[in-house]
Amino acid sequence: MFNHEKIFTAALQLHDPPFVERVEFEDGTGELHIYINFKKGSRFSCLECGTADLKVHDTTEKVLRHLNLFQYKASIHFRTPRTICPEHWVRMIQVPWAASGSGFMLIFEAFVLHLAQSMPIM
Numbered sequence: 001m002f003n004h005e006k007i008f009t010a011a012l013q014l015h016d017p018p019f020v021e022r023v024e025f026e027d028g029t030g031e032l033h034i035y036i037n038f039k040k041g042s043r044f045s046c047l048e049c050g051t052a053d054l055k056v057h058d059t060t061e062k063v064l065r066h067l068n069l070f071q072y073k074a075s076i077h078f079r080t081p082r083t084i085c086p087e088h089w090v091r092m093i094q095v096p097w098a099a100s101g102s103g104f105m106l107i108f109e110a111f112v113l114h115l116a117q118s119m120p121i122m
């Protein structure tokens with residue numbers, strides 16, 4: 001039997017170390033918030049050079065707009081780790097679901113570009 005965190009982990013195609021820790025639905029605003037975390041002691045690669053198995057220096061929460069789920073606005077919250085690389089020092093990791101520095105999921109950006117191609121310019 002799946003709980004909803006496992007369902008969202010599978011639907012977002014997350015593979016260890018990231019996983020969906022909790023899912024919250026705000027009834028008043030009709031917004032869905034999906035919180036992604038990673039296990040303590042997880043190691044990541046350097047964004048710049050790809051050096052693997054680096055310790056986490058600290059984390060910062062990133063909030064990314066995802067596609068709607070049904071009619072509800074959906075956002076991803078990720079406690080994003082920053083690693084310490086011997087060559088590049090402290091760098092945020094690269095996540096597979098968003099471009100570096102973007103506030104949107106890649107799939108959301110693709111959907112907006114698709115809409116832009118088929119919408120008239122005023």
Ligand SMILES: [Zn+2]
Pocket residue numbers: 046047048049050051085086087088089
């Ligand atoms: Zn590096």
